[in-house]
Structures are given as structure tokens and as C-alpha cells.
Amino acid sequence: MKTKSFFLRMCQGALIGLGAVLPGISGGVLSVIFGVYKPVMELLANPVRNFKTHVPKLFPIILGGIIGYVLEKYPNPSVCLFVGLIGGMLPSLFREAGQKGRSKGSYISLVTAMLLVFALLIGLQSASVTISPSFGWFVFCGFCLALSIIAPGMSFSTLLMPLGLYTPFVDGLGHLSVSVALPGLLGAAITMLILPKFVNRLFEKHYSVAFHAIVGVVIAATVMTVPWSGFTGSVREGMINLFFLAAGVFLAQLLDAFNSKVEVPEKV
16 A cells, blocks of 8 residues: 555544544544445454455554544544534445445435434433443443444444443543443443444345445434534634534545545455
């Protein structure tokens, strides 16, 4: 892989990694946008068989993902950057969903998935439930963390915050607490062993319906992610957020042009 290609892939990985830790942002959505969702699912579904073919091309994504975790110091502008990035890439994502044709079922899948995610996220935002952290709930946190990678639009922070589990789980991981990390790892491992195989089979058998469902999820998740309050505060804050929103759209166009010229891991 050429240096320029490696660097751009690493930047994509950084954005995915940052998206995974920012509240409300889904790293899974960004992996779809950048065209690496399917090969990641293939690698997770069959790690031994696909290791040699997938890992070398996904390496810059993985490296960038690690870097992304370091960039979480500026959440508000970063969220606006992601919203612009995802919104700017939606047209190309929709084109990709129709590569194998579209049917009535494809559109039904898109609308149904979009409405379900809207209902889920609005319901979670409206909930006022607080749960006492325990081993079982930290297993659930690990499940949500893995789900946010496998299911685009499912941000684990969005799932855990309404339950009062996000802060103790993230703090526990940050302090390397065994009582938090062990059950979290267990929940994530079980999820990673089961769901990727199912997702991979779904793409093989029903590509158009599955991909249009993902488009619906991405649309709903993006709309729910927009930090509306960031545009109604001070003029300075609004201008900064608007700048990063526009920067995200501009970056999306560059990445779209790059993806159309460079071989992507999805073709391995």
C-alpha cells in the first residue's frame, strides 16, 4: 500500500476510533461510510481464514482507530465534524446500497430500520432509569460496546447514558479495573463471536435489503446526533460548530473521491 493511501486509511481509522468514544457517535456508522464494514465483519466472522487477506489492508484503519481515542478532548466540534462527514457521504452510501439493484423490499427495509432507530434513540433519551453497576450490567456494557461496532448507528454511549452505566463503565476501563474490564470483555467477546457471522451471512444472501437497512440506520443516527444546542448558544460556539460541520462535508467529498480511485478492503 502506498504511503499516501496508508495515511488516508489511517485518518479514516482515527475518525472511526474517535467516533467510537464520543457520546452519540457510532464507530460502526463511520466504518460503513469508509467502506470497511463488510471486510471487518468478514474478519470477525472467520479470523483464521481471512487473517492474511484482510489484516494487512485493515492495518492502517486499526492503527488510526487507536489514534482516534486520543482525540476525544474536543467533543462538541468533533461531533459536528462527524455529522458533516456522515451527511456528506450519504449519497455515495446510497449508490453503494444499490449496486446489486433495488426492490420494494429494499426501500421498506430502509424506512423500517430508520423508524426503529428513531424510536429506540428517542426512547433512550427520554428514559430516566438509573441502574446500580454490577457484574451482570458490565457484561451488558461489553455487549453494547461490541454492538456499536457491529451495528452501525448503535453508539454504546447512547445506549448506556440513559441507564447511568456509561460513566462507571468508561471510568472503570480507564483505571483498568478488573471488576469492570473482565465482565465488559466477556460481554464484548460473546457478542463478537455470534453477531458478525450472522451479519456476514445476511450480506451474502440479501445484500440490497441489508445495505438499505444500514442506510436507514445511518440516516436516523445522524439526525439524532446533530448537537442542536451547540448552534443556539453563543455566536462564537455556533460559528465553530458550523465550521467543523462544513469541514466534515468537505472532507466527505475528498474521501469519496479517494475511495473511487483507490482499491478498498471490501474487495479483498
